[in-house]
Amino acid sequence: MTRFKLNPLNQRRWQNFKQNRRGYISLWVFSILFVITLLAEVVANDKPLLLWYDGSPYFPTFVTYPETTFGGEFELEMDYRQDFARELIEPNGWMLWPPIRYSYDTINYARIAPAHPSLENWLGTDDQGRDVLARVIYGFRISVLFGLALTFFSTIIGVAVGALQGFYGGKIDLFGQRFIEIWSGMPNLYLLIILSSFVEPGFWWLLGIMLLFQWMALVDVVRAEFLRGRNLEYVRAARALGMTNGRLMFRHILPNAMIATVTFMPFILTGAITTLTSLDFLGFGLPAGSPSLGELIAQGKNNLQAPWLGITAFLVMSIMLTLLVFIGEACRDALDPRKYYSN
Amino acid sequence: MHWTRENTIQTKELRLENRTVMDNPLLAINDLRIRFQQGENSVDAVKGVSFSVNAGETVGLVGESGSGKSITALSILQLLPENAQCSGEISFANEALLNFSKSQMRRIRGHKISMIFQEPMTALNPLHTIEKQICEVLGIHLGLKSSEATAKALELLELVGIRDAESRLKAYPHELSGGQRQRAMIAMALACEPTLLIADEPTTALDVTVQRQILSLLTDLQQKLGMAILFISHDLNLIRHVSDRICVMKDGEIVEQGVTESVFKAPQHPYTIDLLNAEPDGEPEPLKENPANLVTGKKIKVWFPIKKGLFKKTVGHVKAVTDLSLTIHQGETLGIVGESGSGKTTLGMALLKLQISEGLIQFEDTRIDNMNQNQFRPLRREMQIVFQDPFGSLSPRMTVADIVGEGLDIHKLATEANREGLIIAALTDVGLDPECRHRYPHEFSGGQRQRISIARALALKPKLIVLDEPTSALDRTVQSQIIDLLRNLQKKYNLSYIFISHDLAVVKAMSHRIIVMQAGEIVEQGNTQQIFNQPVEAYTRELISAAFESQKSA
Numbered sequence: 001m002t003r004f005k006l007n008p009l010n011q012r013r014w015q016n017f018k019q020n021r022r023g024y025i026s027l028w029v030f031s032i033l034f035v036i037t038l039l040a041e042v043v044a045n046d047k048p049l050l051l052w053y054d055g056s057p058y059f060p061t062f063v064t065y066p067e068t069t070f071g072g073e074f075e076l077e078m079d080y081r082q083d084f085a086r087e088l089i090e091p092n093g094w095m096l097w098p099p100i101r102y103s104y105d106t107i108n109y110a111r112i113a114p115a116h117p118s119l120e121n122w123l124g125t126d127d128q129g130r131d132v133l134a135r136v137i138y139g140f141r142i143s144v145l146f147g148l149a150l151t152f153f154s155t156i157i158g159v160a161v162g163a164l165q166g167f168y169g170g171k172i173d174l175f176g177q178r179f180i181e182i183w184s185g186m187p188n189l190y191l192l193i194i195l196s197s198f199v200e201p202g203f204w205w206l207l208g209i210m211l212l213f214q215w216m217a218l219v220d221v222v223r224a225e226f227l228r229g230r231n232l233e234y235v236r237a238a239r240a241l242g243m244t245n246g247r248l249m250f251r252h253i254l255p256n257a258m259i260a261t262v263t264f265m266p267f268i269l270t271g272a273i274t275t276l277t278s279l280d281f282l283g284f285g286l287p288a289g290s291p292s293l294g295e296l297i298a299q300g301k302n303n304l305q306a307p308w309l310g311i312t313a314f315l316v317m318s319i320m321l322t323l324l325v326f327i328g329e330a331c332r333d334a335l336d337p338r339k340y341y342s343n
Numbered sequence: 344m345h346w347t348r349e350n351t352i353q354t355k356e357l358r359l360e361n362r363t364v365m366d367n368p369l370l371a372i373n374d375l376r377i378r379f380q381q382g383e384n385s386v387d388a389v390k391g392v393s394f395s396v397n398a399g400e401t402v403g404l405v406g407e408s409g410s411g412k413s414i415t416a417l418s419i420l421q422l423l424p425e426n427a428q429c430s431g432e433i434s435f436a437n438e439a440l441l442n443f444s445k446s447q448m449r450r451i452r453g454h455k456i457s458m459i460f461q462e463p464m465t466a467l468n469p470l471h472t473i474e475k476q477i478c479e480v481l482g483i484h485l486g487l488k489s490s491e492a493t494a495k496a497l498e499l500l501e502l503v504g505i506r507d508a509e510s511r512l513k514a515y516p517h518e519l520s521g522g523q524r525q526r527a528m529i530a531m532a533l534a535c536e537p538t539l540l541i542a543d544e545p546t547t548a549l550d551v552t553v554q555r556q557i558l559s560l561l562t563d564l565q566q567k568l569g570m571a572i573l574f575i576s577h578d579l580n581l582i583r584h585v586s587d588r589i590c591v592m593k594d595g596e597i598v599e600q601g602v603t604e605s606v607f608k609a610p611q612h613p614y615t616i617d618l619l620n621a622e623p624d625g626e627p628e629p630l631k632e633n634p635a636n637l638v639t640g641k642k643i644k645v646w647f648p649i650k651k652g653l654f655k656k657t658v659g660h661v662k663a664v665t666d667l668s669l670t671i672h673q674g675e676t677l678g679i680v681g682e683s684g685s686g687k688t689t690l691g692m693a694l695l696k697l698q699i700s701e702g703l704i705q706f707e708d709t710r711i712d713n714m715n716q717n718q719f720r721p722l723r724r725e726m727q728i729v730f731q732d733p734f735g736s737l738s739p740r741m742t743v744a745d746i747v748g749e750g751l752d753i754h755k756l757a758t759e760a761n762r763e764g765l766i767i768a769a770l771t772d773v774g775l776d777p778e779c780r781h782r783y784p785h786e787f788s789g790g791q792r793q794r795i796s797i798a799r800a801l802a803l804k805p806k807l808i809v810l811d812e813p814t815s816a817l818d819r820t821v822q823s824q825i826i827d828l829l830r831n832l833q834k835k836y837n838l839s840y841i842f843i844s845h846d847l848a849v850v851k852a853m854s855h856r857i858i859v860m861q862a863g864e865i866v867e868q869g870n871t872q873q874i875f876n877q878p879v880e881a882y883t884r885e886l887i888s889a890a891f892e893s894q895k896s897a
Contacts, residue, residue: 009740009783233735237799240695241750242723255740 016334023330030323037141044100044134047080052093061098081106102131104138104291114299114306124308126299132309136316138291143273143320146207150272151265153211158218159261163249165219166226173223180216188213189278196284206285210275217268221260229253259335266328270321277317293317367437368395369571370419370539375431377414377423377595388414390595391431398538401565401572403586403603405579405618407818408789411595412575416541419573420456421448435539454484457532461544463524467516473500473527474512480534499530502567504560521683522553526560533564540565541573546581550682550845551889558585577818579618583607591615621819623826623852626871627676628834630855634672636707637807637839638694638726642666643702645689645863663689664700665863671807674833676840678854678871680847680886686863687843691809694841695726706807724754727800731812733792737784743770743795744780750803769802770795772835774828790821794828801832809841814849826852847890851875859883 018024036043047060053070066075070088078085081101089095100122102108108121113129115121123132165176195209226249229235235252243251279285280294293313300310377389389411396402404412417423419433419440433440435456443451460466468476477499478492487495493512500508503526516524525545532540542561546554562585565572576582582589583603590600591614599612610616644667646660663686671677679687692698696711696719704712706726711719730736737746747766751757757765767777773794784792793813800808810829814822826849832838842853850857851871858868859882867880878884 233730233732234738236697237728237730237736237796238738238749240697240723240726240728241799241803242720242753243749244720244753247753252738255738 013334016336017330020330020333023326023328023333026323026326027330030320030327033140033320033323034144037137037144040137040141041103043098044102044104044131044137045098046101046103046106048095048097050096051080051089052095053089054092100131100134100137102134104135105130105289106134114303114309116306117308123312124306126296126309127303127306132296132312135291135296136293136312139293139296140316140320142203142286142291143276143293146203146276147269147272149207150210150214151269153207154214154268154272155218155261155265157211157215159222159254159257161215162219162222163226163254163257166223167230167245167249167253169227176219177223180219183213184216186213189275192275192279193282193284196279200287201285202287206276206279210272214268214272214275217271218261218264221264222257225257225260226253229256232256263328263332263335266324266331270324270328273321273324369398369400369436370396370573371432371434372415372419373432373434375415375418375429375433377411377418377430378428379424380426380428388427388595389418392592392595392597394590394597394600396539396571396573398571399565399569400588401562401574401586403582403589404573404575404592405577405582405589406592407577407618407820409594410592412592413543415592416458416543416573416575419541420452420458422452450484453480453532453537454535455537456539456541457535457537458541458543459525459528459532459545462548463521463528464516464548466528467524469516472513472515473519477527477531477534480531484535495534496530499534500527502533502564503527503530504556505530520553521549522556525549525553525557529557529560529564533568536568537570539571539573541575543575544577545574547576547578551847552682552885554581555889561585579607579819591618617820621823623819623823623849625826625830625852627830627853627855630672630675634674636670636705637673637675638669638671639703639705640670640694641668641703643668643690643693643700643704645686645693645698645700662686662863664693666702667860667863667865669858669865669868671839671841673806673839674837675856676833676842676854678842678844678850678857679860680844680850680857681860682845682886684862685860687860688811689863690860691728691811691841691843695723695728695809697728721754724750724756724803725805726807726809727803727805728809728811729793729796729800729813731815733789733796733816734784736796737792739784742781742783746784746795747780747798747802750799754803756803765802769798772801772832773798788821789817790825793817793821793825797825797828797832801836804836805838807839807841809843811843812845813842815844815846822849829853847887859886 041061042049045061049059049061051058051060058065058069060078060080064077067073067078068075070078070085072078072084072088080095102121107129108115108125108131109129111120111125111129113125114127115125115129117124121131121133123136126132126135161176165173191213192209196206199205201209230253235248238248238252276285277292277294277297280292281298283298285294286292293316296309296313297317300313303309372395373393375389375392376387379386379388392411392415394402404415406412414423414427418429419435421440421443423429429441431441435451440448440451467473474493474496477496478487478489481487481492481495482489497508497512500511505511505523505526511519511523516527519527529545545561546557549557558581561572572585574582574585586603588601589603589606590597591606591612592598593614599606599610599615606615607619610619643664645664646662648657649659649661650656651658667690669677679690681687689698693700694704696704696714696716700712702712703710706722709722711722741749744766747769748757748762751762751765766780770777770780775791775794775798779787784795787795797813813829814825817825829840830853833840840853842850844850854871856869857871857874859866859874859880861882867874867878867883874883875887878887
């Protein structure tokens with residue numbers, strides 16, 4: 001199949017995207033950061049990546065070994081950071097550690113919390129003695145994944161609703177639009193807070209609740225494209241060929257609407273990340289103990305004597321959002337049919 | 344005013360005599376070159392064009408689309424897009440326009456040189472009244488106060504023959520008809536009494552009868568005001584009537600120029616000869632004896648309700664098609680002619696059930712008007728349509744093979760093995776190289792795209808094809824090729840056509856029978872010969888005379 005070869009239109013768009021240097025570089029930087037954080041367990045963990053003991057390999061990151069495996073006394077999981085672990089293992093083998101020897105919930109009892117940045121904790125620890133850099137890495141991952149999931153689902157719902165309204169028009173459109181007007185008039189942050197106090201909000205609960213209010217972002221643009229698209233001549237020609245409505249919408253009109261959708265997506269993503277962060281900041285977001293950037297901001301506010309908390313949170317948030325906005329701008333340029341770049 | 348061949352010739356001769364031979368023409372263009380820069384590619388749109396326009400003279404610029412005639416005109420006013428590079432000399436009243444600054448240029452535009460565009464709907468600002476738009480020009484160039492300007496605007500509207508000019512001053516563009524809008528555009532262009540008027544296809548978007556009025560208005564005004572006109576058109580008959588001299592353009596070059604009559608009588612360049620011979624002619628294959636009925640329509644009615652008020656009460660109807668009955672036989676072409684808004688396209692759509700209608704429609708022996716879309720879907724392959732706009736009717740995101748093969752997939756007419764073969768056969772049928780099937784529509788010219796549209800319809804092996812102005816967006820030379828193609832296909836597959844067009848020359852060359860429509864009703868119908876030779880109704884006579892007068896006298 002030739003599906004994987006970009007058609008000339010998309011080739012030109014990709015060229016246009018690359019011409020926006022800022023966006024192109026941002027895409028690379030963001031992708032690298034995202035890949036690193038996706039591998040968070042290998043980058044920042046309180047267990048060694050690879051352990052050699054008595055002539056055989058062990059993988060503590062992926063498999064849980066009790067202390068007895070290494071000649072300890074209890075059936076508990078081995079705590080590799082303890083001195084006794086080193087004493088048990090090192091005479092008979094060695095340990096390969098990740099670059100950061102803390103997970104997001106590892107507490108460093110050795111220093112008084114919050115501890116300032118040092119060689120031991122590169123960005124210091126928070127007020128519960130957890131390593132800030134490890135939490136930032138895990139927090140970045142969960143924010144971006146949450147944002148992507150929310151963007152993905154709200155795009156599917158928004159495009160579907162917009163497509164139905166625009167294509168069929170009439171009563172469906174009329175009632176759909178009125179419903180959206182009322183629904184979007186709700187003070188959604190307060191509703192989120194109320195709803196998330198009913199349930200213990202995990203990742204998926206929070207996603208579902210926020211989806212209730214996020215799906216409308218795309219409805220209007222998609223609806224407008226479908227209203228226009230259903231009267232295009234090639235759409236009418238396809239109808240005259242005997243095409244069913246569903247196929248007509250998918251094959252002929254949807255590609256037009258995708259331009260507006262793709263242009264909007266990076267901005268929906270940033271919006272989603274910001275909303276999650278603000279909920280976490282207020283304490284209504286992810287369960288206590290989860291690595292979240294919002295919680296880090298809250299800690300920064302509560303511990304003004306430890307400025308590394310606030311500064312780190314600020315830098316991470318602003319770098320992430322800036323990169324996403326730059327990528328979004330480049331996307332918008334790439335899809336703009338009037339935009340030509342001269343070399 | 345009635346416009347006949349004789350008095351145009353007389354006035355032309357008069358003008359030629361009266362014109363003092365000047366050393367310096369009003370407008371002289373010398374070795375004009377325009378290049379468009381698009382990314383890394385550059386396109387030469389105009390390659391060394393030289394011609395001149397004397398004061399009080401009409402010069403015609405003829406050529407097919409893409410020949411660079413509009414670009415040449417725009418370069419005179421320096422209205423080219425920013426990625427255009429212009430070189431050469433353009434001198435107007437002994438001044439080199441290309442060296443003018445932007446503010447100097449603004450004093451020329453609309454004052455010394457004005458322009459009329461093709462599409463009067465988009466050339467007028469829909470948010471301002473006619474008065475405001477005319478007065479704006481007067482205010483900028485002549486510095487008239489608002490009361491003076493209004494008086495002058497009224498005078499201008501009367502000059503261009505808008506009836507009831509005083510009430511029309513306050514009208515918005517959408518309240519005027521196409522002809523009136525073009526008149527208002529002309530009034531705007533003439534507001535400062537320019538010495539040169541550039542008319543870029545000023546009548547192409549108008550109906551034939553209106554076309555004639557606008558042309559006679561222009562020639563009339565030229566005599567009154569003594570201005571020069573640069574008249575751009577692809578329509579040779581039109582140019583022949585209005586211009587003293589013509590320049591024939593092809594691919595950015597002038598291939599022939601000279602006094603109009605001599606160019607028409609003895610064309611030198613082969614391209615000019617091609618253009619002159621490109622008038623559609625011939626007739627369709629005669630029908631077989633007693634052909635079977637393919638489609639019958641009885642009392643077809645399409646009325647669009649006009650709804651007003653809070654509760655959407657229906658206060659009236661736009662009567663697009665009213666109680667219209669027709670029959671199409673197998674292998675026959677039924678021509679439907681009429682001016683824009685006469686309901687001919689709506690009728691075609693209604694027959695294909697692409698438009699909700701009332702009345703009985705029968706395809707062969709099946710009643711289709713009471714079927715719903717799902718029941719009708721299998722029958723769609725028998726009844727296909729080709730649209731007017733070859734650019735809009737092909738999805739830009741699909742390859743030619745996908746476009747042509749789409750219908751095959753929908754109706755499951757092809758297996759994995761023979762799909763490619765059927766697509767190739769359809770493309771060969773319409774005279775396209777089958778190798779082009781992996782390319783995208785934007786790589787093709789208008790005529791080639793129209794062939795792709797026809798191939799898409801043909802791939803389903805239909806019995807009826809509705810052709811909705813299939814040649815209107817094409818150049819004359821391409822038009823005749825498409826007409827030949829359609830006639831050959833009809834013969835080969837015994838196809839029936841419904842041929843919808845406002846262009847009577849094309850309809851005459853295609854149709855066995857003709858229906859003349861006006862305001863949603865049949866004015867006259869009959870065999871092609873009978874309609875053209877002995878039209879009964881006054882409206883038909885008017886249409887025919889507007890379309891063919893020029894040809895007959897030629």
